[in-house]
Amino acid sequence: MALVKLQSENFRNLSPAPVSFSPSINLLYGANGSGKTSVLEAIGYLGLGRSFRVSRHQAVVSHGQHKLTVFGGLDQGMSGAEQKPSSGELNHRVGISRDVTAKETTLRVDGEAVRNLSSLARHLPVSVIDPGVFDIVAGGPGKRRQFLDWAVFHVEPSFASVWQQCQRVTSQRNQILRNGRIDDALMKVWDSQYTELAERLTQARNETFRLFTKAFHSLLGEIDAPWVDGLKLDYYVGWDASQSLVEVLRSHREQEQKMGHTLYGPNRADIRLRYQGRPVAETFSRGQQKTLVILMKIAQGMVLSDLGKQVTFLLDDINAELDVVHRAMLAQKLHELRCQVFVTSIEAPRPDELWRHTMPEYRLFHVEHGKLTEEQEPG
């Protein structure tokens, strides 16, 4: 699916006027503070249910307001095995409202209220590449789990519900571990639920990680960068995988009790990135780390694309982070994968720098005071 219509109310400084986008490439430019990132953030809200910039919904609601709404019109875009071009008809209408006073989120798909965010999010796989994305390599395991789980969610339909159940059971288990005296019979019940859910989560992650590494290595074969030899990606399941989780929990009960929370399981999973045996975060230059993240993001796009799903990529301010060669590599690949792409820049964009071989069709927008105006030619 591709997002071809967007309308928001009380979303940062954005104008409430509806905007039509291309199911392929959209270039947005405008001065600092004009609202470019806010447009991407509003699109991200529909695909992620939250802002990719801030954790508090409050920050996103226009000053002086208490409720924001974002509506999106989705079109089949360039997805599907046949890669048919857009018909111009809307396939789905999705909406999300957040009342920050009542702390309530309302979700709608095709006019019907839905309870789960996953019902909305699975229609619009949104992948963000902004200055914060580089934490996937430089940051902690949580960022890499989030990265992996985004793809697992779109590959395995039952993942979201298993993940939620596992979070609930983990928190119950933590409560018991925090209590001074543990009722062994009760702990056994929670452990059996926990390990069953953990195994299901791990299986889903394993399968997606397998697809991801396959795509990633095929991508490495295409690029000319000697430093990728010796690069190794491993999925750490969250415990010593040579033992069953049940055994690990049994042999570490005292340690968990002392710490007062669960120490082994899917909440400790990680993608371990190593270069010649050492963590890439310690070995790679900043530029190499950035390239690696971009390649990982493209590989995720390849996985979904192979399943006939179109990813909407939100590229925010990449000029500040990537040199022209890497920007062009990214743009070219995303176009080949038939992804929908939104690219922001301060200066009028140079599509000829991004797509050097074949120029895709694109739509160009100037952003000013939260309002988008379509232009025919750059400048």
Ligand SMILES: Nc1ncnc2c1ncn2[C@@H]1O[C@H](COP(=O)(O)OP(=O)(O)OP(=O)(O)O)[C@@H](O)[C@H]1O
């Ligand atoms: N909750 C809010 N209500 C109203 N306006 C807001 C709110 N939050 C931020 N703004 C304003 O919205 C504008 C848009 O910010 P945004 O980050 O989208 O701009 P940008 O075009 O991406 O800028 P830059 O190029 O500097 O990154 C800014 O002027 C900001 O001060």
